[in-house]
Amino acid sequence: MILYLHGFRSSPKSHKATLLAGALRERGLEGEWIAPQLPASPRRAIELADYLIEQARTTRGMEPGRDLAIMGSSLGGYYATCLAERWKCRAIVLNPVVYAARDLATQVGEHTMYHSDDPFVFLPEYVDELAEMAVGRPAHPERYYLLAAKGDEVLDWREMADWFSGCQGRILEGGDHGLSDFEQWLPEVLAFALPAS
Template identity: 35%
Template sequence: MRPLLLIYLHGFASSGQAHKAELLRAWCAQHQLAFIAPSLPIQPQLALSSVQETLTALLPFYRVGLVGASLGGFYARYLAQQAQLPCVLINPVVNPAQRLQEAIGSVTHYHDQLRFSWTQEHCQSLAAYRVEKASVPCRLLLQTGDEVLDYRQAQLAYPEAELCLEEGGDHGFAGFERHIPTLVAFLDQHAADQEG
């Protein structure tokens, strides 16, 4: 059986050095598990095509599980259905084309503090990507205290997902490190099922 590889996709204006990415990276290093967390381009079509190219290159050698947070959760779910991969979504945005309208303008990147322009065209390009229900194994990590997104939207959008719903918390998913072993076990099991 091919080894498991976890790919983490970060949220809007974040990077591959996001806090959850670093927690996953450290856990995977400790357990000798392959892991990558690319810093994605701002443009949605470039972000998705870059991950699709990575998947094309790595799928012959690895069983892949996708983990995505916020906008990265939407990306992970879309890419999972395209490549038939299991995924874990952490406080994901459900309708980014609409939700990110309010970000239009000059945005500060969380990690390097550089500014970039987010445009109506970026939002429109997100509308081209559709997510279907019940097509791939999916685990949903939600916290009711998410101050950025209404957790109920993701709960309604992914009724087929294995749900972990916690009271309180925040958009960054407080206490994420507690969920890493379960998250990895879910991806490992379903990636093995799909290979077999």
């Protein structure tokens, strides 16, 4: 199962999530992925992800260490790292936030969502929630795949490369924060994400 976690102010309608859904549908695996709309509260976002994982364990017999890959973009990459350390599963991080409390402190306030006109309010206490859930560098780098673009206009790719040193993946020349060329890397990402069975 792939659990896809979108980025800040994004949604399951993002370009990457849509491409992923299509690729899995083509492989007959549309039932093997979940892409929830995450709440603004980081604590609640993690609680939702934990609930979905636990539900898959209970109803489908999914074993996280064997059957689960968590894919996260930007802030979702930070969440994916926190969850992968807890559940001891594979994680694919796409231009991930590394220092979430620092980077998201500048985003406190009211915004709109990227894929709708819905308001998105990021409260000061959410920065504290990000700090509280922080984990160290990956304990098992072999369980991680990093896709980071040097052309990321939002985050510093060098921090990503340093934090995820020893992990599989690619550092892309150029590119952008949204990974607009994600389709090119999707087969490689899915090869890492899907169980070998």
